[in-house]
Amino acid sequence: MKSLRRYWETHHGEVSPLLRIRDRLQSKSHPLEASEIRELAGQVALPEATVKSVISYYSDLHEDREAIRVCQGTSCMLAGAEELQQELQKRKNCKAAYCLGYCDRSPTLLTAQDEVICSQQATALVAGEKTPATAETPPLSVRCLAPEPTVTKRAGANYSSLEKARSAGVYSALAQALQSSPEELLSLVERSGERGRGGAGFPTGTKWRRCAECPGETRYAIANGDEGDPGSFIDRVLMENDPHGVIEGLLLCGYGVGASQGIVFIRSEYPTAIKRMQEAIAEAQDAGILGSSVLGSNFSFEISVFPGMGSYVCGEETAMLNAIEGLRGEVRIKPPYPVEAGLYGKPTVVNNVETLVNISAIVKKGAEAYAATGTAYSSGSKALCLNHGFASPGIVEVEFGTTVRQVIEEAGGGAGGKTIEALLLGGPMGSLLLPEEWDVPICYGAMAERGIQLGHGGMVALLEGTDYSALLEHWLRFMMDESCGKCVPCSLGSQKAWNLVRNQSADPKCRAQLEGLFEVMEEASLCAFGQYITGPMRQIIEHFGDRIFTAGGG
Numbered sequence: 001m002k003s004l005r006r007y008w009e010t011h012h013g014e015v016s017p018l019l020r021i022r023d024r025l026q027s028k029s030h031p032l033e034a035s036e037i038r039e040l041a042g043q044v045a046l047p048e049a050t051v052k053s054v055i056s057y058y059s060d061l062h063e064d065r066e067a068i069r070v071c072q073g074t075s076c077m078l079a080g081a082e083e084l085q086q087e088l089q090k091r092k093n094c095k096a097a098y099c100l101g102y103c104d105r106s107p108t109l110l111t112a113q114d115e116v117i118c119s120q121q122a123t124a125l126v127a128g129e130k131t132p133a134t135a136e137t138p139p140l141s142v143r144c145l146a147p148e149p150t151v152t153k154r155a156g157a158n159y160s161s162l163e164k165a166r167s168a169g170v171y172s173a174l175a176q177a178l179q180s181s182p183e184e185l186l187s188l189v190e191r192s193g194e195r196g197r198g199g200a201g202f203p204t205g206t207k208w209r210r211c212a213e214c215p216g217e218t219r220y221a222i223a224n225g226d227e228g229d230p231g232s233f234i235d236r237v238l239m240e241n242d243p244h245g246v247i248e249g250l251l252l253c254g255y256g257v258g259a260s261q262g263i264v265f266i267r268s269e270y271p272t273a274i275k276r277m278q279e280a281i282a283e284a285q286d287a288g289i290l291g292s293s294v295l296g297s298n299f300s301f302e303i304s305v306f307p308g309m310g311s312y313v314c315g316e317e318t319a320m321l322n323a324i325e326g327l328r329g330e331v332r333i334k335p336p337y338p339v340e341a342g343l344y345g346k347p348t349v350v351n352n353v354e355t356l357v358n359i360s361a362i363v364k365k366g367a368e369a370y371a372a373t374g375t376a377y378s379s380g381s382k383a384l385c386l387n388h389g390f391a392s393p394g395i396v397e398v399e400f401g402t403t404v405r406q407v408i409e410e411a412g413g414g415a416g417g418k419t420i421e422a423l424l425l426g427g428p429m430g431s432l433l434l435p436e437e438w439d440v441p442i443c444y445g446a447m448a449e450r451g452i453q454l455g456h457g458g459m460v461a462l463l464e465g466t467d468y469s470a471l472l473e474h475w476l477r478f479m480m481d482e483s484c485g486k487c488v489p490c491s492l493g494s495q496k497a498w499n500l501v502r503n504q505s506a507d508p509k510c511r512a513q514l515e516g517l518f519e520v521m522e523e524a525s526l527c528a529f530g531q532y533i534t535g536p537m538r539q540i541i542e543h544f545g546d547r548i549f550t551a552g553g554g
Ligand SMILES: Cc1cc2nc3c(=O)[nH]c(=O)nc-3n(C[C@H](O)[C@H](O)[C@H](O)COP(=O)(O)O)c2cc1C
Pocket: 195, 196, 197, 198, 199, 200, 201, 202, 204, 224, 225, 226, 227, 228, 229, 312, 313, 314, 315, 316, 317, 318, 350, 351, 352, 353, 355, 356, 527, 528, 529
């Protein structure tokens, strides 16, 4: 039997074995029998062991599909999601999810019928007061502190139909770019100073150039809509409300780097985003925007949606490539980087959804005008997601250079009279900022100089009285549940650390043991997950350790 990779080298273009396995499992209401796995393995031409290992990796493939997903992301956890799940599962089938993208209205639930129930409606449902059908979702707040909105231009309302999108100017940047050469587009993006918004702030033009210059005919462009970091939801909102803006960004990427196939990878926790993107792609195909002659030019480009299957780490670009190829979503060793050897070994650009939506603004504005906005190190603006604790949660777009304090006070409205003890910025791999650090400008350069991770821009306000021991346990649980299992410091280290905090945090030796484990994770983990998730936990221990290690070990 061929290995999975070999299979894909000859069969890419067909439906991924992972999707075929998922479809087969969806028609079954129980775990597959050995004989059924054998049959399925034969159908997808894979070894039985591979099929079993794939099913065991992706939670959507082995967990109960009818269960209500109860978000246990940080914002929801702070809003009482654990107690909510305990209560709900007395009456209904539940399972934990890490972020459903409604962190501004936590706690949040997602039913098997794809209904999102949040905030007081979620609490009411648990109390048996309302059914999912009658519960209403409170509205999203989208604001802009930048001189003009770029990424959030169409995020506040539903621009998912082609007609509305076109009337708001979508695809005019594409038409403009198609009048010039791919080289001119590459140069424009390089000169704009655009940096990826997915977390690392890598220069987008450099990434595109490297991919474009790799030899070979076949290249891929992928929009990363996995948005796994609990606390971020801008990508969900863009894919739901501005799907044509995402398509335009991916088309521009494909044109610049010389790709003719695009994929939008979207987590299964975002069912509406998957649906809207699929509908928008079909509309764009019918209108000749996608296909063999994009807007009548000789550029050809197709896009498909690939749904995630319940793995946080699949947001990491190489794990995502493995998932699309039908493998377990484990991180690959780099180099080679995806721009050199990505999907099926071909040069591949993976860009965050928000990064891609910015590209049309760069084309329209011009590289130099775009580069003149923001700071010298970070051009343009960033959408920040304000979660639990803020008086006015929601999305706020700010020009790079705006301080964290301005965001907290002007956009977030503080904590409605309560004291914010610390700010969690950028999700679990982000940073913890005490009030004395809030004058730092939002900028990849200025923040990096101070060791601050902006991540994808989620913000959680930690109020006076926060249980930091519970927060520590929560992050370690997240790490333990979501580790891809490729390396020992992350997969086993997280289990050991979680056990320590859960059972022995009052023991004076716990702190030193924990810090020892963190050191091993940081030094020896393969990817940023194991290397950076310790950051906010270390800061919590440093500043609030006396409230965690209560028996004097702090
Ligand atoms: C554990 C892990 C999870 C990640 N999850 C995401 C994600 O959900 N969305 C995203 O855009 N990038 C995520 N990234 C970063 C991607 O690997 C990649 O750098 C990014 O999509 C590149 O896009 P950009 O250059 O536009 O930022 C993750 C990285 C790691 C290590």
